[in-house]
Amino acid sequence: MYRYSLRKRVAIAFAMCVAVLSVVWGFAFFSAIRLSEDRVLAQQLQRAAESYPSLTMNLRGYDEVGSLPESLREWAQTNPAEGLYEFHTEELHVAVIPTNNEQRNAFVVFDVAGIEAASSEDWWLLLVITGVVGALGALGFGLGVLVMRRAVAPVAQLAKVVADIDPEKLSTEDHKRIESSRFGDDEVGVLARTIEKTLERISAFVERERYFTGSASHELRTPITVIMGALELLEQSDLSESDAKVVDRVRRATFEMKATIEMFLCLARETDDGLYGEQFLVMPLVSQAIDQQRHLLNGKCVDVEIDDLSKPIACGHSQAFSIAVNNLVRNAFEHTLEGQGTITIHIKEHELFVTNKVSSEANEGHTPTEASSHGYGLGLGIVQRLCERNRWSFSLHADEARVAARLSW
Structure with a gap:
């Protein structure tokens, strides 16, 4: 099992990735330098071999401006400062060296004609370097992904187990x-x-x-x-x-x-999850709820109107639907006083409305609410839970004139 904490494993993995990449880049730069040195020496040797037996001298020293190559004399007469200079056209590198004579300087000229790479070779070299850098970058990315994946493997394993x-x-x-x-x-x-x-x-x-x-x-x-x-x-x-x-x-x-x-x-x-997918007729359950709660209207002069425009079929738990409708009908019957008008039960294809009118005196000071069960019994909270369980929708609207409950499926 793992000896270190997740934080330490991530830190160790990051350090290992950086260390490996640093070593690889170091070897790459070292190899590039050695190849450049070998190439310069090989070019010099090749040029000397081509001029054998009279060997040419690439490095020459000059004490007088007049002894310099003609292409450099005009430049030397401007009395350049001490330092290194490069002339691409003439393929010459010049070092200006101070002497004991403050009036003049000495010159060391390095003729690189035939030694420096041609422009086409420079482009090939640039292409090779770009390829090497890209390969090292891809290697570093792959290595980082591999190392980090190994470091966080327990987290991924736990997440997979929990997801299943x-x-x-x-x-x-x-x-x-x-x-x-x-x-x-x-x-x-x-x-x-x-x-x-x-x-x-x-x-x-x-x-x-x-x-x-x-x-x-x-x-x-x-x-x-x-x-x-x-x-x-x-x-x-x-x-x-x-x-x-x-x-x-x-x-x-x-x-x-x-x-x-x-x-x-x-x-x-x-x-009983299997019962939440059954289909049933809505009207018989509504009629049963009205008959069961009609005793609440005893002593009240209140009419009940049923507006049944269709014979809808709902999907869900029939007992839960019956309980919800019983709660809505009971609340409407209980909270409707004599002389407050008609209780209307309107049934559509996918909706059921239970509406009862209220008098302005009974609701004086009442603030209109939307989807609020306050003052209408604990049953409406249960109706809300039953609807959520069956993926139905329930809302209650109360104002100064009426209270309307809506159940849709």
């Missing part, structure tokens, strides 16, 4: 792949241990959720079923008017409790 894990469907193999012991004790190991602990907590939470929903589904519904059965037997017996009203209130409260239990179980359940 589905948090909603954790398995034993997922826990083995993310096992922190595979990533050492450096920063990557710390990150792997944190992710491992997080996955363990998620797995434990999902297991508790499955156990709870499985147990609650049976333990909570059983007493409700018993109560509803007992109420049916009571309703069949001879009851006084006051007892019948009490039984009716118990029946409604029991039904609301059953709806609440089903609503929360529907939100908590993770194992």
Whole structure:
């Protein structure tokens, strides 16, 4: 396993890359210098061999301006300062040297004719140097990528493992792949241990959720079923008017409790994803919700109008849709007072509107809101979550004249 931390490995990799490139560039420059020296000496030797047996002298010294080559005499008469001069046309290099006589200087002339490379050779040499530099640059880039990839390989491996894990469907193999012991004790190991602990907590939470929903589904519904059965037997017996009203209130409260239990179980359940793709008719569920909540209009002079222009079909969880519609209808029935007008339920192909009018006295000082459930029951927050779960859209608009809930699918 890795002996150093990720930070140290990256620093070491960078230092190694720079060191290798420096050595390669050093060898390249050293080789270029040696080749230049060898070439100059080879050119001088070649020129001497061509003039054998009378050997030519490339370097000559001159004490007098008049003894200089004719092409340099006019320039020498200007009394140039001490230094080195180059004459490209004459292919001469001249060194001006001071002498004891302050009135004149000495000259050393180096004839490079036949020694310096021709212009065409210069272009070839430039091309070769460019190619070498480009090759070294590519080598450095490839080396840097290779070294850095090796340095950050644990991070890439951990990222790949995490990307392949589905948090909603954790398995034993997922826990083995993310096992922190595979990533050492450096920063990557710390990150792997944190992710491992997080996955363990998620797995434990999902297991508790499955156990709870499985147990609650049976333990909570059983007493409700018993109560509803007992109420049916009571309703069949001879009851006084006051007892019948009490039984009716118990029946409604029991039904609301059953709806609440089903609503929360529907939100908590993770194992019925297959039901979120079913298709169902909207109108029967709306009619059922109206019938179940109609008792809330007892004692109120309020009309309910259903504007059904089509027979829409929605896609999702039918029970979740029924719960959402029940909440919207119940809120409309509960918050509509006598004399406030008609409750309208408008059904389109992909939308459902539940609208109830409100009096200005009841809403004095009320500020219009958009998509706000404040004052309209906890149920609207649950409706929002059910819609998000089924990829439906829900909004609520309230102003001084009316409250309109919109559910689209």
